[in-house]
Amino acid sequence: MSQLSIVVPSRRSLDRGRFSLESALIAAEKLDAVLIVSDNSGDPAKAEWLQGLGGRVRYLHSTAEDAVANLVNALNHVETPFLMPFADDDAVYVLDGLPVADLSSLPQDVIGVRPQTMMWRDDAGVADVVTTNLDAETPSGRIQQYVNKTGGNNALYYSIFRSQLFTGILKTFNAHHPTRGAYCDWSFVATFLCCGKVLYDPALIYCYDVGQWNSxxxxxxxxxxxxxxxxxxxxxxxxxxxxxxxxxxxxxxxxxxxxxxxxxxxxxxxxxxxxxxxxxxxxxxxxxxxxxxxxxxxxxxxxxxxxxxxxxxxxxxxxxxxxxxxxxxxxxxxxxxxx
Structure with missing residues (x-):
């Protein structure tokens, strides 16, 4: 049974999102993961393409009007013990020749595995790389580690997390939060870190597009x-x-x-x-x-x-x-x- 689902709420058209989605599919094949795409783009060509990618891909037609609701639509179909959220303007890679973390053997005090996170800009290439373990023994210690290493962004969100924890927080937030704003992702990550450690896996690379925040x-x-x-x-x-x-x-x-x-x-x-x-x-x-x-x-x-x-x-x-x-x-x- 697969241990991991890569979860993609996707609003971009096929032309704009294909490269990112193809990188996620290749990563899913290498990791023996399920790729779940909740598509609210309304692009029929994209729907046809996704539905033709084989059994590893679970295509979901979505009428969600915002990103959080579209994500929750995908989360409703996660059946694996771990998941990784993925944005359809980013890219993810699995390096050949390096062993990937065995998710089934992670200690209970570890709630996630972070990839090597590359902050990417189309006009400048790789702007920064973050590879830090967040493994302090206390919630405050792990948050301090994260504050020291964020580089001003919240890219840790795009890591592998225990599905029960991630899904529980996001569904509860979506059902009850006063604004349901996408700006709240910082509070999700801080909550995750209060619940356990996040370890670095050098075999995984996540290219995080920071172009829209280049000033x-x-x-x-x-x-x-x-x-x-x-x-x-x-x-x-x-x-x-x-x-x-x-x-x-x-x-x-x-x-x-x-x-x-x-x-x-x-x-x-x-x-x-x-x-x-x-x-x-x-x-x-x-x-x-x-x-x-x-x-x-x-x-x-x-x-x-x-x-x-x-x-x-x-x-x-x-x-x-x-x-x-x-x-x-x-x-x-x-x-x-x-x-």
């Missing part, structure tokens, strides 16, 4: 577009760490996560350190960007270190982005406590 202006424009898609204003870019704090705090309350209570506590404290305090420092450095009620909420946090107190105190800031958003997050947090 600060392009990065801002891309992030703004993700915010606008879900009804948040462009000014929400100044609240990124605040939103990440809310999202990670909420996800760490989900009872389906496979970790011990002390790891949950360590993850919650890491979230305060890496997200909430960073947001507070941003407000202090650039007060003109924020209304008075936001500055008052930051002051009200005081010196508290209790995660629930801090969450409740800072939550009203969400209404500065969209009226009623704070209450939507309260409901989201409550739902995660119950599912």
């Amino acid at each position: 600060a202006a392009a990065l801002d424009a891309s992030f703004d577009a993700l915010l606008l898609q879900v009804g948040l204003p462009e000014t929400a870019r100044h609240y990124h760490e605040f939103l990440l704090f809310l999202d990670l705090h909420s996800l760490l309350g989900w009872r389906g996560l496979p970790f011990a209570p002390h790891d949950r506590g360590d993850g919650l404290q890491a979230n305060i350190r890496f997200n909430l305090r960073v947001f507070c420092n941003r407000v202090a450095r650039q007060p003109d960007l924020y209304p008075q009620e936001v500055k008052d909420a930051v002051v009200a946090l005081g010196n508290s270190t209790d995660p629930e107190t801090l969450f409740a105190t800072i939550l009203p800031v969400a209404d500065s982005l969209r009226p009623g958003l704070a209450e939507e997050y309260r409901r989201y947090r409550a739902v995660l406590d119950d599912v």
